[in-house]
Amino acid sequence: MNKLNYIMKTALVFFAVFFISKVIAQKYPIVLLPGSQKVEYNKRTGEHRLLGTVNFTYKGNRMYCDSAAYNEKTQTIKAYGNVQVQKDDINLYCDSFYYKTSVKYAKLWGNVRIRDSEYKITTDSIDYDAKNGKAIYRNYGKIESIVSTEKISSKTGYFYPETKNVSFGGKVKYYKDGLSMTTDTLKFNYAKQIAYFFGPTFIKNDSIKLNCNKGWYDVQKERAQLFKSVKVSKDELEITADTLYYNSKTNEIRAKGNAQYVDRKENLSCFGKQLFSSDEKKFAYATGDAMASKIIRDDTLFISSDTILLVKDSLLNIQNVKAFHNVSFWYKGMAGKSDSSYYDVSRNFILLRKSPIIWAENTELKGDSIRVFLKDSIVDSALVMGNASAIMEVDSGNYYNQVSGKKIIAQFKGEEITKVDVKGNAWTIFYPISEEKSDSVVKQKRIGMNRLYASELRIYLDSGEVQKITYFDKPDGIFYPIDQIDEK
Incomplete structure (x- = not known):
């Protein structure tokens, strides 16, 4: 398309010289x-x-x-x-x-052909209005390069030599060296080398495919601005938006309005009000009510935040997903929030920083940072560092078993925590149960509150209930009967 100005000159020289x-x-x-x-x-x-x-x-x-x-x-x-x-x-x-x-009017009809050493134009008829400076074909025409693969065809063609504009309408098709375009209406300014298209448009440049309903393409600088239901796809990657800027040289994309990034190879999607993607810089990010989703076997991990960053490796595979400010996530019955998060795709873990909280079944985990490890797509364990605590609801919120320490390692089975290792200034509060048998009926009731301390301890849980506690290094504690517990 970068020689389309020469095509127009070829079509117009005859008229300019012969008729005007x-x-x-x-x-x-x-x-x-x-x-x-x-x-x-x-x-x-x-x-x-x-x-x-x-x-x-x-x-x-x-x-x-x-x-x-x-x-x-x-x-x-x-x-x-x-x-x-x-x-x-x-x-x-x-x-x-x-x-x-x-x-100053001319008409050519019947197998019209115009050619020079580089281009040829074929059509059924051409009208030339020298007074208004335009040439028109109305019944299908084709422009082809003799020395390259470049060609364009359309139902109608309008040539304006003085303004250096040309317009094609009706089933417009363009092709050159791997770049193809089909559209309803195409206007081209060959002085500026910019093509403007209107109506449903499809552009293919090597492996890149672009769809839109309005836009422009700068053929010299190899960049485009697309509007209205825009879609860009390459291999397994697809980006959609209301408005999109594309730079072919750098493979950079800037999308605005309902922007969506879908990587089918990675089973990952990213949404936002604005989106940027660069193969050269090897990253993509979404801002403004951003959300990312990652299919992990039979379930989906969701992450939402103000900004989401997708970091890629040298092969453009996604290495990790970073989220910043007002972060929330959901996965397999687990939910959490923090100020920032980091999801390592290859090593299969999620890191939450700055006041993170995780909720799993009837348990809440808190600390300065939390690292959640996945194994075979299932939550395997969580490492809570700094001011670590775990709170487990029992009896529908009437009581809460609690654990705290410098570091907590929580083991999961399904969506429940089954074992907790607490290290460094460990303490726990839990409400033991006693069982009373009457005939064939077994009744359970809370008998009090245990407050225990140790440098380290291990707790085994079932549905949030403490089944067994192992203390390490000089444990200490106190038991309060149920009638002596302050509700506060």
Whole structure:
């Protein structure tokens, strides 16, 4: 497309040279060359008729045809049968030709062909309005390069030599060296080398595919701005938005409005009000109510935040997903929040920083940072560092078993915590149960509260209930009967 200006010049040179003239025909007389078999002149009508293998020059242009008529009074030229016009390296062919000097209007019809050393134009007919500076074909036309793969076709074509604009309409198709475009309407400014398209448009550039309903493409700088239901796809990657900027040289994409990034190879999607992606910089990010989702076997991990960053490796595979500010996540019955998070795709863990909280079944985990480890797509364990605590709801919120320490390692089975290791200034509060048997009925009731301390301890749990506690290094504690517990 970067030589489309030359295509237009080729199409227009003939008209500009041959037709545009403000002087009368007598100043540039027809010069009859050898070959014409018969010449007739009608003094009453002022018409010259040339018959039989006509060959003449007019204003430096050489014309061949089967017959021609030139009228001095009406200042018109008509040519019929195998019409050919030569000007330098430009050749024009058609079945019939008409030109009227007074209104500066020309028409060529029947197998119209215009060509030079680089391009050729073929169509059924062309109208040229020199007064308003435009040439038109209305019944399908094609422009093809002779020296390259470049070609364009459409139902209608409008050429404006003075403004250096051209417009194509109706099933417009363009192709050159791997770049193809189909659209309803295409306007091209060959001075600026920018194509503007309107209506449903499909562009394919090597492995990149672009869909939109409006936009422009700068063929020199290889960049585009697309509007209205935009979609860009490459291999397993797809980006959609209301508006999208694309740079082919750097493979950078900036999307705005309902922006969505979908990587089917990684089973990962990212959404936001705005989105940026760069293969050269090897990352993508979404901002404004951003959300990412990652399919992990039979379930999906969701992460939402103000900003989500996707970091890629040298092969453009996603290495990790980073989220910043007001982070929340959900996965397999587990939910959490923090100020920032980091999901390592290859090593399968999620790191939460700055006041993180995790809720799993009836348990809440808190600390300065929390690292959640996945194994075979299932939550395997969580490492809570700094001011670590775990709170487990029992009896529908009437009581809460609690554990705290410098570090907590929680083991999961399904969505429940089954074992907790607490290290460094460990303490726990739990409400033991006693069982009373009456006939075949077993009744359970809370008998009090245990508050225990140790440097380290291990707790085994079932549905949030303490089943067993192992203390390490000089444990200490106190038991409060149920009637001595302050509700506060």
